[in-house]
Amino acid sequence: MRILVTGAGGFLGRGLIARIADALPQARRIVLTDRVVEGLGGAGVDTIAGDLSDPAFRRALLDPGFDLVFHLASIPGSLAEREQGLGLSVNLLAPIGLAEDVAARQPGARFVFASSIAVYGNLGEDTVTGATACQPELTYGAHKRMTEVLLSDMTRRGALSAISLRFPGLVARPATESGHGSAFMSQIFHQIAAGTPYACPIAADSTCWWMSRPAAVETLLWAARLADPGTTVVQPPVLHADLTSVAAATARITGQAARIDWGNDPVLRQIFGAMPPLDASPALALGFRADADLDALARAALSGDP
Amino acid sequence: MRILVTGAGGFLGRGLIARIADALPQARRIVLTDRVVEGLGGAGVDTIAGDLSDPAFRRALLDPGFDLVFHLASIPGSLAEREQGLGLSVNLLAPIGLAEDVAARQPGARFVFASSIAVYGNLGEDTVTGATACQPELTYGAHKRMTEVLLSDMTRRGALSAISLRFPGLVARPATESGHGSAFMSQIFHQIAAGTPYACPIAADSTCWWMSRPAAVETLLWAARLADPGTTVVQPPVLHADLTSVAAATARITGQAARIDWGNDPVLRQIFGAMPPLDASPALALGFRADADLDALARAALSGDP
Structure with missing residues (x-):
């Protein structure tokens, strides 16, 4: 092959x-x-x-x-x-x-x-x-x-x-990457893991697909x-979760406190942070799988592999 | 302009x-x-x-x-x-x-x-x-x-x-045109107008958009x-009608008898002859119009203009 x-x-x-x-x-x-x-x-x-x-x-x-x-x-x-x-x-x-x-x-x-x-x-x-x-x-x-x-x-x-x-948007892209409007979805992992404050451009209750x-x-x-x-x-299965939950999972698996200043960018929220639920049953029936849960997501996002 | x-x-x-x-x-x-x-x-x-x-x-x-x-x-x-x-x-x-x-x-x-x-x-x-x-x-x-x-x-x-x-598929294309699977939709007008028998590849109750x-x-x-x-x-408004009705209208406005031998091609029927109704209200609200009725369609189809 x-x-x-x-x-x-x-x-x-x-x-x-x-x-x-x-x-x-x-x-x-x-x-x-x-x-x-x-x-x-x-x-x-x-x-x-x-x-x-x-x-x-x-x-x-x-x-x-x-x-x-x-x-x-x-x-x-x-x-x-x-x-x-x-x-x-x-x-x-x-x-x-x-x-x-x-x-x-x-x-x-x-x-x-x-x-x-x-x-x-x-x-x-x-x-x-x-x-x-x-x-x-x-x-x-x-x-x-x-x-x-x-x-x-x-x-x-x-x-x-x-x-x-x-x-x-896949997580966690390198902290240095630009050009992605969804960069905040990766930064939230990096900044919490580093123990640094982070100004997230959209609100804590924004829901994304992870x-x-x-x-x-x-x-x-x-x-x-x-x-x-x-x-x-x-449409592969994803995790559907708000930023609060993802931040909490990241804090949990890193032992850090989430120090986030939540913003209110309407455009970014509309594009990335207002995602409805997903019925992924067709993909699940074919054997596709999402990350197991938010803790697993945070671990994988921060694994740095490869 | x-x-x-x-x-x-x-x-x-x-x-x-x-x-x-x-x-x-x-x-x-x-x-x-x-x-x-x-x-x-x-x-x-x-x-x-x-x-x-x-x-x-x-x-x-x-x-x-x-x-x-x-x-x-x-x-x-x-x-x-x-x-x-x-x-x-x-x-x-x-x-x-x-x-x-x-x-x-x-x-x-x-x-x-x-x-x-x-x-x-x-x-x-x-x-x-x-x-x-x-x-x-x-x-x-x-x-x-x-x-x-x-x-x-x-x-x-x-x-x-x-x-x-x-x-x-627009009607009536010239009788000589090829390459269109929907050619029968034009032939039905030409052949009835000419008073000649026509072997239509699909059944009389097939419904098309005209x-x-x-x-x-x-x-x-x-x-x-x-x-x-x-x-x-x-989606512009169209007339939704079966072949029998279109043949009858053509016979009516030409004074000819419709002498059609109806066929049963399943592929052509699936593509062109199994059309459901159309709700054209968005286009109608914008001012788009279909042919007025089947007689008007047959007249326009056979007008030869330009």
């Missing part, structure tokens, strides 16, 4: 490549790609640097084809909103070109796509189900949704066997292994 | 360009484009032949920008299903490139997009409303849906003022004039 990971140098990518060789021992070849690949390689793993929106690069990269592709490469939502040309290239044209080229070399290849809950747009108070409409409110979410539609169609006609996974990077990595690997998913879009 | 019509040589395009100068007298410049433009021009109208998927052609075409674009160019669904590379280029990459380039030259331009009811995929028996999910079952419909999502996002951020119109080309042209023009549509996707 030949495996390709795009966006391998990103937060999720680094988590995946630390697990991939163990988790998929049938791999005969593993190729990691990103714009910069220094430090990503290892025993039995090739790295190739390049730009996925460049057809010539894709041609070279995909020779002679892959059985399994994890397409993780994208730029974050707030950056894509500011830099529309870059967002179009990275978040839309590159996935279209990659999917078509992967299918041309290896029809029916499994294509695991890191989509996003940004596809939904503003959710009301109703529980999110498979019937929830997608009305993205950010260009990032629109491009993710377009890619989902493309991959569903390619799967229908046998060109690929694609699974799009709608990830929430998933640790280790849980996201297991979600990717599960999607890669599913023999017959019977669907092309999966 | 500068106006661009793409796909001007197509069935809908020819209908539009016969009306456009009268209907939009504020036009200062009208440009028609298609791969072949011979015979399309006229007084005060420029024609430019080219391939919209070619960025250099788009650059030349769009100089110095347009206030209003009718994007009608596409290849039909059954052809796109067979020729995937051509479909990708014409039905997805060209609209993406055109929309982005139009917006770059003239931010906020009105962009009227000929979408399709193929975006829905297999509909059940429930009345179609604004909440009906889109699960396209043809690559053509997937590409139309992706373009709708793109245009909605571009409108949200002010790059364009786009309206996507979900057209059913719209004449003149009604579709008025729909395009209405979308162009709407000051503040308040939505980016419109």
Whole structure:
């Protein structure tokens, strides 16, 4: 089995490549790609640097084809909103070109796509189900949704066997990372663990959807292994909890006090902090799992692995 | 006002360009484009032949920008299903490139997009409303849906003022046209009018959504004039009727007998002949109108205009 990971140098990518060789021992070849690949390689793993929106690069990269592709490469939502040309290239044209080229070399290849809950747009108070409409409110979410539609169609006609996974903001991203509007969701873990005061931009009763990077990595690997998913879009299970509860869990497992000054940013709250409950039963029936509970989430978020 | 019509040589395009100068007298410049433009021009109208998927052609075409674009160019669904590379280029990459380039030259331009009811995929028996999910079952419909999502996002951020119109199969296309799975919807008019027997591939009780080309042209023009549509996707009103009723209306207005041998093609019936009712109240509230009744539909379908 030949495996390709795009966006391998990103937060999720680094988590995946630390697990991939163990988790998929049938791999005969593993190729990691990103714009910069220094430090990503290892025993039995090739790295190739390049730009996925460049057809010539894709041609070279995909020779002679892959059985399994994890397409993780994208730029974050707030950056894509500011830099529309870059967002179009990275978040839309590159996935279209990659999917078509992967299918041309290896029809029916499994294509695991890191989509996003940004596809939904503003959710009301109703529980999110498979019937929830997608009305993205950010260009990032629109491009993710377009890619989902493309991959569903390619799967229908046998060109690929694609699974799009709608990830929430993953925690805990490095304290230094920028470009994510959801940065506060990671900072809350880091700042409490460090014992430092933190000015959180939204209110304590804001409810988010939570998933640790280790849980996201297991979600990717599960999607890669599913023999017959019977669907092309999966909303993975998440933890649905308010910031107070997450702060309390983090304080509990770190032995620190949560010293948080809660804010009131209406835009961030609308996008990330007003999430309704999720009915994840379709994904649970397929075997996907969330973090076990908030303490497990906080531990995984702070594990620093890889 | 500068106006661009793409796909001007197509069935809908020819209908539009016969009306456009009268209907939009504020036009200062009208440009028609298609791969072949011979015979399309006229007084005060420029024609430019080219391939919209070619960025250099788009650059030349769009100089110095347009206030209003009718994007009608596409290849039909059954052809796109067979020729995937051509479909990708014409039905997805060209609209993406055109929309982005139009917006770059003239931010906020009105962009009227000929979408399709193929975006829905297999509909059940429930009345179609604004909440009906889109699960396209043809690559053509997937590409139309992706373009709708793109245009909605571009409108949200002010790059364009786009309206996507979900057209059913329009009638009556020329008897010689091929590539449309819905060809039977046009043949039924032509064959009855000609007094010839017709082997219709699906059953007499099949229900379709009907719209004449003149009604579709008025729909395009209405979308162009709407000051503040308040939505980016419109399902225009249609007539919902079975083939028996349409054949009877055609016989009535032509004075011919309907001599039809009804078939039983399950695929064509599923795609075109099992349409549920439509709640078109949002479009009606915006002023869009269907053909008045089946007799008016049959007359318009057979009018041969333009």
